[in-house]
Amino acid sequence: MKEIKSIAALASRFGTLPGVGRKTALRYAYAVIDMSEQDVDAFCAALREVKSSVKLCAECGNFTDDEVCELCKTRHGKQICVVAYPKDVIAIEKTGAFDGKYHVLHGTLSPMNNRTPDDLNIKSLLGRLNGIDEVIIATNPDVEGEATAVYLARLIKPLGVKVTRIAQGISMGSELEYADAVTLSQALGRRTAL
Ligand SMILES: [Zn+2]
The missing domain is CATH 3.40.1360.10 (Dna Topoisomerase Vi A Subunit; Chain: A, domain 2)
Known part of the structure; x- marks a missing residue:
């Protein structure tokens, strides 16, 4: 069976995460297909939010969402x-x-x-x-x-x-x-x- 491009692309994204192998990455991609539109939106928003709000503490370098x-x-x-x-x-x-x-x-x-x-x-x-x-x-x-x-x-x-x-x-x-x-x-x- 020819692979579906978008599924393969998402799986390869999951595959970049620590501890996630090819099989697990594909399982995650299929799990996304089963999600509701709302859950997918929430998932994307959470990714964005963590990226935009978490920074390094000006003093110790630890993660923080404050200065x-x-x-x-x-x-x-x-x-x-x-x-x-x-x-x-x-x-x-x-x-x-x-x-x-x-x-x-x-x-x-x-x-x-x-x-x-x-x-x-x-x-x-x-x-x-x-x-x-x-x-x-x-x-x-x-x-x-x-x-x-x-x-x-x-x-x-x-x-x-x-x-x-x-x-x-x-x-x-x-x-x-x-x-x-x-x-x-x-x-x-x-x-x-x-
Ligand atoms: Zn600190």
């Missing part, structure tokens, strides 16, 4: 926890073990993928260190996460701010967002100086 995010407005501690992605903030918030501020890098250093310090949200971190006692690096315990931690420690320590790394309670190569809350809060509690 400055809720966490930056309400946290006044002397610790900044540095993470690679907004989803890592959610993972750490779930543990309830941290009540300081965050800083989101939007990636990790990766020579393989040509990601250099200039590609990450690092400069604004240096501007936030006034009154801060400790910067906790909570990047994933993989090669890129480690390289990023070492780079940041070299940058920040000379400024007289303590830099620590969360303990390797989460196994090498695993991701922060998949670590359970207990493991992650233990890793936060048992951190080591860099």
Whole structure:
């Protein structure tokens, strides 16, 4: 059977989403055909809305629909926890073990993928260190996460701010967002100086 162009086009769009393979993408496309006109409109509007309203917090770089995010407005501690992605903030918030501020890098250093310090949200971190006692690096315990931690420690320590790394309670190569809350809060509690 000849494929229907519009279905194939929509499936290939769904296929660009993380974790969606060819089969699932096609199932999603068929699901859209079954939707009411209203639901399709709402779906499109939600896509547009998220794209137009969500931006990066001017202070920490986390996603927000305001100029400055809720966490930056309400946290006044002397610790900044540095993470690679907004989803890592959610993972750490779930543990309830941290009540300081965050800083989101939007990636990790990766020579393989040509990601250099200039590609990450690092400069604004240096501007936030006034009154801060400790910067906790909570990047994933993989090669890129480690390289990023070492780079940041070299940058920040000379400024007289303590830099620590969360303990390797989460196994090498695993991701922060998949670590359970207990493991992650233990890793936060048992951190080591860099
Ligand atoms: Zn913020």
